[in-house]
Amino acid sequence: MGDPRKSKKSFHRPRRIWTTDQLNSELYTVGSFGLRNKRELWKAQTEIARFRNQARALLSLATEVRSEKETRLLRALNRMGLVSESASLDDILNLRIENLLERRLQTIVMKKSGTKSPHQARQVVVHGHVSIGDRIVNLPGYLVKTEEEPQITLHTNLPGPLNQSAT
Structure with a gap:
């Protein structure tokens, strides 16, 4: 229990964990998305694997049984911004780790605010300068839903170049 x-x-x-190709690819991904450590990368990989396992399990079911579950899974992944409206289970099986990391608050703030690096975007988020709607979110690993993306705002009391891009 x-x-x-x-x-x-x-x-x-x-x-x-000591394969050279895997070490290089993990290091590149951690650096390009500004992750704190490989544990954050492994969490995202586990989440993607969970989605793919659900899709694989649905493919093994009969068509009349899987239709409702398939639409529910596709709707949830569409809300998260991982697949499109007209996606199928094959699109879920083709998901990559970068698709999930692109939906993190840190990455979206980096793209919207024009910060110089993903590490600076992480610092802006952690210091509480980002809000989604009325709520301040200081978790860089927060997965932003598609309906929340237009509501992301930077606070105007930021010093330096971020202040000009927010206005």
Whole structure:
């Protein structure tokens, strides 16, 4: 059963963590998206694997049974901005880790505000200068839904070049 105060891990690390190709690709992804550590990358990989496993399980069901579950999964992923309106289960199986990392608040703030690096965008988010609607969000790993994306605003009390881009 386990202790309810100690939740289970939200990620699975790779089976072989010392493969040169994997180390290089992980390091490139961590650097280009400004992740704090590889654990954030592994969380995103686990989430993508969970979506792909759901799609694979739906493909093995009969067509009349899977229609409702398929539309529910596609609608949820469409709300998150990972697939388009006219997507199918094959599109879910083709999801990559970059698709999920593009939906993080840190990455969207970097693109909208014109910060110099993903690390600067992470700092802006962590310091509480970003709000979604009326709510201040200081979690750089927050997955932004498509209806929340136009509501992202930077506070105008920012010093420096970010202040000009926000006005």
